[in-house]
Amino acid sequence: MMETIAMASDHAGYTLKCALKEYLNEKGYNVLDFGTDSEESCDYPDYAHPAALAVENGEAAFGVAMCGTGNGIQITLNKHQGIRAALCWRPELAALAKEHNNANFLVLPARFVSYDEAIGILNAYLEAKFEGGRHLRRIDKISCR
Numbered sequence: 001m002m003e004t005i006a007m008a009s010d011h012a013g014y015t016l017k018c019a020l021k022e023y024l025n026e027k028g029y030n031v032l033d034f035g036t037d038s039e040e041s042c043d044y045p046d047y048a049h050p051a052a053l054a055v056e057n058g059e060a061a062f063g064v065a066m067c068g069t070g071n072g073i074q075i076t077l078n079k080h081q082g083i084r085a086a087l088c089w090r091p092e093l094a095a096l097a098k099e100h101n102n103a104n105f106l107v108l109p110a111r112f113v114s115y116d117e118a119i120g121i122l123n124a125y126l127e128a129k130f131e132g133g134r135h136l137r138r139i140d141k142i143s144c145r
């Protein structure tokens with residue numbers, strides 16, 4: 001059975017979210033879309049928090065999120081103790097985010113990547129595997145609570 005992916009964006013990421021959602025559905029993934037649902041101006045935390053909770057509680061295996069720069073939604077996601085959200089603008093960064101950081105959210109800067117670039121970044125993230133070992137030791141030291 002294919003994994004379930006949580007998705008979220010603000011208005012600036014809405015078009016890219018729709019396009020990537022369609023791509024992921026075609027690949028057979030189940031997508032839980034936490035919004036937003038239009039290009040009308042909105043606040044990214046309203047969509048980031050529910051998506052983060054879905055990954056934290058196991059409803060989704062991981063997440064894909066975007067806003068204009070990616071910064072606002074990444075900062076919000078990373079307020080959750082169970083989330084490691086990585087802002088990636090090149091495929092190499094996305095692969096390393098999984099291999100070294102076991103990132104459970106891929107975050108994209110929607111206003112700074114084309115559709116083709118976003119697909120390349122997404123595929124690099126999907127195909128990469130966490131390497132464990134010394135990287136697991138480091139991840140275990142991230143929490144400050």
Ligand code: RB5
Pocket residue numbers: 010012013067068069070071072073
């Ligand atoms: C929206 O204009 C923009 O501020 C937002 O998408 C994001 O870039 C914030 O970090």
